[in-house]
Amino acid sequence: xxxxxxxSGNQIDRYRRRFLAQSAAIAGAATLGGGLVxxxxxxxxxxxxxxxxxxxxxLLIDAGKCANDCDECVKACEMEHGWGRGSSDExxxxxxxxxxxxxxxxxxxxxTGHETSLPMMCQHCAYPPCVDVCPTGASMKRDDGIVQVDxxxxxxxxxxxxxxxxxxxxxxxxxxxxxxTESPRGKxxxxxxxxxxxxxxxxxxxxxxxxxxxxxxxxxxLKDANSEIAxxxxxxxxxxxxxxxxxxxxxxxxxx
Amino acid sequence: MVKRYGFPLxxxxxxxxxxxALAATPLPDIPKAIKGEQCVEDTGFMRRNHMTLLEHQRxxxxxxxxxxxxxxxxxxxxxxxVKDDDGQPVTAEDPRxxxxxxxxxxxxxxxxxxxHVSTPEPSATSxxxxxx
Amino acid sequence: xxxxxxxxxxxxSTGYWALLGLLGxxxxxxxxxxxYMEHNGHWVxxxxxxxxxxxxxxxxxxxxxxxxxxxxxxxxxxVFGRTAFKPLSRLSGLLAIALLAGGLMVLVLDLGRPDxxxxxxxxxxxxxxxxxxxxxxxxxxxxxxxxxxxxxxxRGNRFTKSAGLFAFLWRLILTLGTGSIFGFLVARQAxxxxxxxxxxxxxxxxxxxxxxxxxxxxxxxxxxRPLGDDMIIRMQRLLGLFVVAALLFVIAYHLTNLxxxxxxxxxxxILDGNNVYSGLFWVGYVLLGSLIPMxxxxxxxxxxxLGWASTxxxxxxxxxxxxxYVIIIGGQAYPLQLFPGKEVSSSFFDGVVSPYTPSLxxxxxxxxxxxxxxxxxxxxxxxxxxxxxxxEDAKVDPHYKADKV
Numbered sequence: 001x002x003x004x005x006x007x008s009g010n011q012i013d014r015y016r017r018r019f020l021a022q023s024a025a026i027a028g029a030a031t032l033g034g035g036l037v038x039x040x041x042x043x044x045x046x047x048x049x050x051x052x053x054x055x056x057x058x059l060l061i062d063a064g065k066c067a068n069d070c071d072e073c074v075k076a077c078e079m080e081h082g083w084g085r086g087s088s089d090e091x092x093x094x095x096x097x098x099x100x101x102x103x104x105x106x107x108x109x110x111x112t113g114h115e116t117s118l119p120m121m122c123q124h125c126a127y128p129p130c131v132d133v134c135p136t137g138a139s140m141k142r143d144d145g146i147v148q149v150d151x152x153x154x155x156x157x158x159x160x161x162x163x164x165x166x167x168x169x170x171x172x173x174x175x176x177x178x179x180x181t182e183s184p185r186g187k188x189x190x191x192x193x194x195x196x197x198x199x200x201x202x203x204x205x206x207x208x209x210x211x212x213x214x215x216x217x218x219x220x221x222l223k224d225a226n227s228e229i230a231x232x233x234x235x236x237x238x239x240x241x242x243x244x245x246x247x248x249x250x251x252x253x254x255x256x
Numbered sequence: 257m258v259k260r261y262g263f264p265l266x267x268x269x270x271x272x273x274x275x276x277a278l279a280a281t282p283l284p285d286i287p288k289a290i291k292g293e294q295c296v297e298d299t300g301f302m303r304r305n306h307m308t309l310l311e312h313q314r315x316x317x318x319x320x321x322x323x324x325x326x327x328x329x330x331x332x333x334x335x336x337x338v339k340d341d342d343g344q345p346v347t348a349e350d351p352r353x354x355x356x357x358x359x360x361x362x363x364x365x366x367x368x369x370x371x372h373v374s375t376p377e378p379s380a381t382s383x384x385x386x387x388x
Numbered sequence: 389x390x391x392x393x394x395x396x397x398x399x400x401s402t403g404y405w406a407l408l409g410l411l412g413x414x415x416x417x418x419x420x421x422x423x424y425m426e427h428n429g430h431w432v433x434x435x436x437x438x439x440x441x442x443x444x445x446x447x448x449x450x451x452x453x454x455x456x457x458x459x460x461x462x463x464x465x466x467v468f469g470r471t472a473f474k475p476l477s478r479l480s481g482l483l484a485i486a487l488l489a490g491g492l493m494v495l496v497l498d499l500g501r502p503d504x505x506x507x508x509x510x511x512x513x514x515x516x517x518x519x520x521x522x523x524x525x526x527x528x529x530x531x532x533x534x535x536x537x538x539x540x541x542x543r544g545n546r547f548t549k550s551a552g553l554f555a556f557l558w559r560l561i562l563t564l565g566t567g568s569i570f571g572f573l574v575a576r577q578a579x580x581x582x583x584x585x586x587x588x589x590x591x592x593x594x595x596x597x598x599x600x601x602x603x604x605x606x607x608x609x610x611x612x613r614p615l616g617d618d619m620i621i622r623m624q625r626l627l628g629l630f631v632v633a634a635l636l637f638v639i640a641y642h643l644t645n646l647x648x649x650x651x652x653x654x655x656x657x658i659l660d661g662n663n664v665y666s667g668l669f670w671v672g673y674v675l676l677g678s679l680i681p682m683x684x685x686x687x688x689x690x691x692x693x694l695g696w697a698s699t700x701x702x703x704x705x706x707x708x709x710x711x712x713y714v715i716i717i718g719g720q721a722y723p724l725q726l727f728p729g730k731e732v733s734s735s736f737f738d739g740v741v742s743p744y745t746p747s748l749x750x751x752x753x754x755x756x757x758x759x760x761x762x763x764x765x766x767x768x769x770x771x772x773x774x775x776x777x778x779x780e781d782a783k784v785d786p787h788y789k790a791d792k793v
Binding site: 094097241244 | 426428429430431436437438439440499500501502504505507508511512515516517518519522569572573574575576720724725726727728729730731732733734735736737738742
């Protein structure tokens with residue numbers, strides 16, 4: 001039995017090596033070929049390569065541009081990941097039980113009455129409480145800073161939901177049938193914004209960032225000093241929500 | 257006499273009667289892939305090891321962001337599709353589904369379809385928006 | 389003094405079988421409820437994405453906390469040298485195991501994917517206090533079982549003292565771990581406090597003793613075995629002491645929070661709100677669960693009465709459940725502070741107090757856990773020698789003098 005397992009493991013390694021060699025050759029050819037068309041490919045990580053900590057993905061959200069009655073980012077997320085209006089599921093669940101990966105929050109100053117509207121989702125902490133408390137390691141942070149749930153390991157204890165200061169996580173309260181291919185989700189596990197990890201791995205922006213009509217959501221690599229997000233964060237003021245908790249958030253806000 | 261040979265005789269009788277039944281045990285009717293002659297690995301290898309490949313790929317994809325197509329669950333359904341009378345791909349809820357054909361036979365229940373889609377992607381996803 | 393004689397209960401009365409049958413029904417109802425919840429998904433419960441832990445967790449946490457407290461009766465003898473408690477050690481250990489088993493069953497059956505539990509145990513994340521608790525709880529079973537063996541097996545007797553001490557230390561750490569489930573939650577106003585851990589230890593002492601008293605009284609009454617007045621008084625007083633200890637921690641917790649302006653709102657919500665939590669706190673925990681049992685413990689008219697001692701224990705259990713409900717549900721009902729000092733609103737119930745109505749299913753699951761705990765005790769005392777034949781004062785107290793009372 002164990003012998004068989006070892007054999008199949010070796011075989012997999014062999015295939016992997018061959019595959020790596022092939023893709024290295026292709027990547028090499030592409031680099032030699034050069035040209036404008038290929039800059040995008042160069043930005044996107046090859047599909048067979050693991051993410052690493054050279055990058056840290058993040059968002060800069062300008063609440064000053066965010067209109068009170070607009071929820072295009074929420075809608076885009078619903079369509080991308082198949083929840084809320086993007087799905088025919090969750091018919092039994094009450095509004096309190098339905099999943100919400102991103103939501104519009106209105107913040108009102110008690111003394112001045114000033115109102116700000118902003119989208120709220122997983123803040124992709126560098127020190128995520130949800131990852132600390134998860135007994136099985138299902139709640140995880142990728143090396144590139146994306147925090148998500150590995151639903152294969154999630155036992156549905158909901159401790160991460162107790163621990164998240166942003167109420168970013170949802171538990172699925174019933175059987176689902178109409179999932180999206182790229183966003184598997186199901187009963188009895190916890191889920192949340194994963195910064196559209198499926199799109200990011202293809203070299204695209206998260207759906208919310210693309211959908212915002214005001215371009216108020218900027219996505220990029222916080223560690224790349226030349227990226228627009230890093231340049232703006234360096235030169236303009238920004239805040240972290242509940243910055244007092246010192247979680248070092250990947251999502252930062254302006255205009256609040 | 258009966259006391260002495262009764263039991264072996266009975267066994268022989270039962271075995272000979274049972275042999276045709278054994279030979280006639282139906283094998284699973286595995287649906288043919290809609291395209292290609294060769295799977296991503298040898299058919300025999302796939303039969304024995306597809307679960308290992310899928311599990312490896314699953315951890316690699318979720319935890320390390322490796323999205324090579326070869327051993328991905330999504331990629332299986334580019335070829336292994338069974339269509340119903342209306343020409344629509346059937347889901348794993350249908351016993352005709354590629355995975356179901358063997359898994360029902362072997363009585364092995366898998367946990368994939370609680371979350372994953374069991375049919376090919378309807379269309380290629382949009383390639384709108386490029387990372388800065 | 390002659391060594392205590394332990395004997396299995398006969399367990400052939402109609403009453404015994406009726407009790408076992410009733411517990412069987414309760415367990416069946418709990419398991420049925422769990423199946424119903426797992427089959428349909430948690431939408432059939434009152435729990436949701438705002439109140440993520442509900443009635444099952446109230447029962448589970450109460451039982452687990454009480455489990456470690458139940459072991460304290462044994463520790464009184466093995467660690468603190470109070471020989472009068474020695475005859476109770478075996479029941480104390482059995483009850484501790486039983487309560488923990490009941491609590492864990494509830495906790496596990498409420499999981500979204502209980503089928504994956506084994507896999508979860510093989511991939512523990514040691515940053516998680518939950519993962520540590522899995523080890524602490526399983527270890528508790530083993531250690532208490534070993535302790536029971538040293539008590540019940542002649543060859544093991546010489547290890548009783550060290551096993552008892554080790555079990556006592558383990559149970560302290562276990563309750564620290566349970567309290568820290570809440571203490572480590574930086575996100576929520578009502579938790580995020582180091583005092584949660586010692587508070588849970590203090591609560592465990594009274595919860596555990598109260599349940600122990602009820603089980604002891606019921607089994608001695610049921611079997612017609614003698615129970616001395618001094619024993620009742622001793623337990624009554626000890627319960628009073630434990631209740632005071634817990635109350636002091638609760639007071640310290642709330643005073644500290646009231647002192648800090650940032651926590652005043654959540655304190656007002658729990659202590660002075662027009663809601664079920666304030667009612668449960670003041671009437672349930674403070675009045676019924678603390679003040680009245682204290683009065684019963686120390687005022688002469690209630691002394692040495694099995695009835696009053698049982699009343700006190702029932703009240704402590706009731707008040708304890710109320711307190712755990714306030715901690716778990718109340719702590720979640722109070723909205724998260726996304727923008728401290730500002731008002732927030734959203735489609736996801738930000739800034740509003742979340743309502744929670746437990747469903748029948750989740751309540752039955754919780755009660756099923758109590759059923760499991762009691763059934764283990766009821767079966768245990770029939771199969772093995774857990775109960776002393778007599779707890780007459782002269783038999784347990786070497787210094788007993790008949791004219792004292």
